[in-house]
Amino acid sequence: MKKALLSAACLGTITVFGQKNDSLNAQRVEEVVMTASRKKENIKEVPSSITIVGEKQIQSQLTVNSDITSILQYTVPSLGTNSGQTSNTGQTLRGRQVLVLIDGIPQSTPLRNGARDLRVIDPSAIERVEVIKGASSIYGNGADGGIINYITKGNKTNKNISGISQIGFTGQRSGGTLGVRASQLLSGKINKFDYTLSLAYERTGYMKDANKVYLSPTYSTAKMDNYNGMLKLGYDINENQRVEASYIGYSSRSDLNLGLNTGVYGVRPTIGEGQGKSLETTPQGTPRNHNIRLSYDNKNLFTGTALNVNLYYQDFKTVYGYSDTFFNGGQSNVLSKKAGARFNLDTQLWNTQNSQAEIIYGTDILNDETVQKLEDGRFWTPNMNMTNIAPFLLAKIDLFKKLTIKGGLRYENIKVNVDDFNTLSVIKNNGTFTPSIPVAGGKLNYNALVGNIGLRYNIEPYINLFGSFSQAYSINELGRILRTSTSETIKNLETKPIIVNNYELGATGQVSSWMNYELTSYVSTSKLGATFVQSADRALTIKRAPEIIYGVEGFLHFTPVKWLQFGGSYSWMEGITSPDDNGNYSAKINNSRISAPKVLAYLQVKPIPEVFVGVDMLHSFQQNRFEPGANKQYTYGEGFVPDYTVFNLKLGSEINKNWKLSIGIENFFNKLYQPSIAWWSARDSEFVNATGTRGTLILEYKF
Template sequence: MKKTILAAATLAAINIFAQQKDSLQVKDVDEVVLTASRKKENIKEIPSSVTIVNQKQIQSQLTVNSDISNILQYTVPSLATSSGTTTNSGQTLRGRQVLVLIDGIPQSTPLRNGARDIRSIDPSVIERIEVIKGATSIYGNGSDGGIINYITRKSTGNKKISGISQVGITGQPYGGTLGFRASQLLSGKITKDFDYVASFAYERTGYLKDANGDNLSPTYSTAKMNNYNGMLKLGYNFNENNRIEASYIGYASKSDLNLGLKTGKYGLIPTIGEGLGKGLETTPQGTPRNHNLKVSYDNKKLWQGTSLNVNLYMQDFRTVYGYSDTFFNGGQSNVISKKYGARANFDTQLWNAQNSQGEIIYGIDILNDQTVQKLEDGRYWTPDMNMTNIAPFMLMKIDLFKKLILKGGLRYENIKVKVGDFNTLSSIKNDGTFTQSIFVKGGDLEYNALVGNIGFRYNINPEINIFGSFSQAYSINELGRILRTSTSDTINNLETKPIIVNNYELGATGQITRWLNYEITSYVSTSKLGATFVQSADRSLTIQRAPEVVYGVEGFLHFSPVKWISFGGSYSWMEGITSPKDDGDYSTKINNSRISAPKILAYIQARPIGNLSVGLDMLHMFGQDRFQPNAKGLFTYGEGAVPEYTVFNFKSSYEVDKNWKVSLGIENLFNRLYQPAIAWWAARDSDFANALGMRGTFMIEYKF
């Protein structure tokens, strides 16, 4: 089976690939990455595929849409498309769940995956986004498909104060759609050794409408929403080798949308918002708080040849979902999570000869994650889950002849979860019957595993660099959902084993001429016990635990033939299979909630005159028809056929002078009427909703 999969991935790898680049310059070969090894290193030293979304790309995409999940769908080839709502459900990376970080602080809630982690920060404070693709355990629990790390802005330059002010409006060619956003970034040095960054951003969205002018579905809508983001970062250099930094980042989003829900018919009539919402008083849905505190200390010369980095952090997160009547007496649920963590990184230079270098990175991670899902009236939907994770790790790197880089590492996961006693909710099945509430006795769960990675990168010449790796991820994903649907009176009788993912990757990258860059990657990831949402006979959702294999290819081409124009694109394709009976029969496909359709991203960016930049982005999703409907002609959840669609975005900016710039972006330039992928694969009337129609954004920026 593995040989067949590897052969399929290799054969598919002869396709043409691309990755979007908004810069007019050839890809910077000296680009620095922090996330892959928890230290700064050149991207040419990393033995795996990494996507860096730089600040220029982020600002360019911000002109079109400020939603970070939308920005990522246009810049990361193997990331599934955005739902266009507050949830990133289905937005997997290489067919698996992704771990989201802000400056290394985990934002994801794998104990109860609430799918609100990607949309947890305003893009105005992000310096770059580092996406590590493929399973990795470098940051612990939850990175089955990889890592998305938002690296926030830092102070640059020697001025006491400098800043960027932005104001903008958004709107559609329909009434009530006007929105507004403003942000202010300040940075500088108070003294020679004391620097700071301060930022605040606010956005108010209007009504959001499809290409026909109808209100989008109010379920998890980003319409009529207030978004806030604040950041304060203070740093002090004791001397050239010692630095301490403290930061706070806060994000909040709350919707006051009051639209009634007009449920459509799957595949025929879209669900829309209509009239005024009536009935129950509800809590505004959104993420009312996401607080992140971090203190870091760096010592570049702890002793001869050894540096030290220590991070202490805390995250306090709460997200609120819309009203649901799927359980007795109905209500709104919250996912509430608090994390406390510490990381200690030692980096020791083993040797540094003329033709080779060796170093070892080692340390320990400590994380306490307290997560629960509760209703607004206090009822528990999941029990209190208190996880403590202590993980020592070691990574060795050898650089031979400035061409061959070898890396290998080990991490020992020691996880304990205390689960409280609780009563399951009495829920209403689709046939109108009830499942009775039962008392579940809590207890202690313990998990231990040794996971590792090994990889190589051979930089033969500028035209071709070959890389390959094997890496593992270890996660306890959706423990809360497994517990909340319990039919047993004790947790020891439930299937709560963790997910261990083995990821194999082989690729090549290089610069063929001064104006052409490329990368091509094939991958296979396996797990003896995965986790996928499937629909039971009564159409309720359960989690299927079964062996899985996901494989695919991706890559990019980037052309910059002359200084004033660049163009290129990316391609990604994947497939996933499973053996539900664990009998070696992998003829069953993993459903479309995880395996997204092939995706092409293409772009052209030009500077026809010195101060004017114009560009056009294209996203093309291929059709995906991998399952058959049942005897009644209905698809089950995750198996709906997804039709293809193509969307174009326009973006432009004009630099009035060195301080002032104006920008204009148009999302869905040709006002295409279509539905996002989740509307089709979910195969439910309530989820069948149209995507956003044409919307424009006009922004003014002042730098000082």
């Protein structure tokens, strides 16, 4: 039986939703593997819900849209719908912020969450995506709602060289929308060395809605150059020892030359117009995201003990559009550098025919230096330098090949050094400016013991029960709290961490040779959450208050015959909060975090082995959780969200064993609608239309 690679501190059962363009059937679901750099595990030993987006599923979705935020919204049930822009604001996981990783390297910037952490890699370099749903502390700061880990491609062959070449074109039924993308993957093995080289480039055209009108230039993905390069080198020292080094670089910059025509919320969308107009001095996007990793594995350090060491470095910069909300205006950015090390030991305690036990222990070290500045050099947040040292210990017992018990502890020890700074003078709603004030920095210390425990009982193939409790510990949005300071010292600010308790119960199983399912319910609580709310002058501030989020999700997958697959998923959540610590949860968490219920459905038909036809459907339900104010206007995050349904079509033909042609059509029926964020944000400038019908053609050569 194949094994599943699973994060040692994560407790999860693996779900593969909608394996498009694949021969996977219900009998083979248990063979899916997952990598989270900690520990190999059998899928039947995992006691909570995890979604795996496989390589063929990624490729199938890439045929329709290469934006990874779009790929994830169609494949992860409890993830919020995307905005169609460079920002992933509102795309929360189970109502909380998610920690994004590439091969275990943190990409998110929780010290100043800029909502640009999902679009940090080209999908052509991804082998699969692991989505750990629910609070997790295994990778440290920022995983309140879970973890999204992009696992990059590696060598799978003994050939000296093999590869995949792709060239594609995108466009809409209107002039100027033509785009092009190309990617090249090379991999091979020479004696004890193996390598993987991945290169990708994409140039997008203008983006237009169903009425052929330019979409808003704010955070637009139009007229953008996207570059991605990856080099991975490995060496097998012997049968027990291996070293691997990798570099991944990503850059995304827009030279869109449209002016902004601001609309009216709920009446007329904000659009782009007048080519040649732009106030920006720096192309918006993510000009750099460099990731370097060095790993060492020893399967037999000493009797019964394996060692894994990972060293990494990340250098990230993202740039936003021009804003006149502060004195003299300008463009802001988020700069973040991370350096870290993970030391992981795995010791087998016993291993008999009917039972086994092991402990996993080690230490994670992370240094995260993050700041938000304007492009002209002015500081919007101070420099924040965080050091996190976290030892952990986990235990796992398997009994009678049916019962798995897992539990662990992790001690978070976090220190943040904050520089002195001056707040920016920001314009108020009435046209006046807040005065700039000097704020004295200092040192902030945080520490806590967090844990997890889970149990899974495999009764019969058609019914496996699991339950788990897990915690997350994060210092989230410290930068936004500091940049709006009205105090002259950080010691007077509310900067306490977010500790999330996540409870989960579920069932999964294979009812027959052609049907499998999963149903999960969850509750997550925090004594002090963090939510964007709108102040009296319409500025966004952070509300810290007790929270409870609860929800359900489930999926069904059918393969009645080899040439037919279909299925779907449903997710629903609700979130409530208390205005104070009195325990009376009388308010709702706003829609910026609590996504509308979502249904995903898919159908794939292979009338002959060389041809496939696929249809994806996304339905986002109506969300009417708040009443407008006395002025009949909604406040930020509370806007009424109407429902919408979108269909995508995919066609593919394997010309021969080397050549393949794929065609994808996004928004097949050219539906005119607005993404959810356009409604719940309740702002004129953010009331935008979604992209109209857009086609993609990809020609692939494999050797």
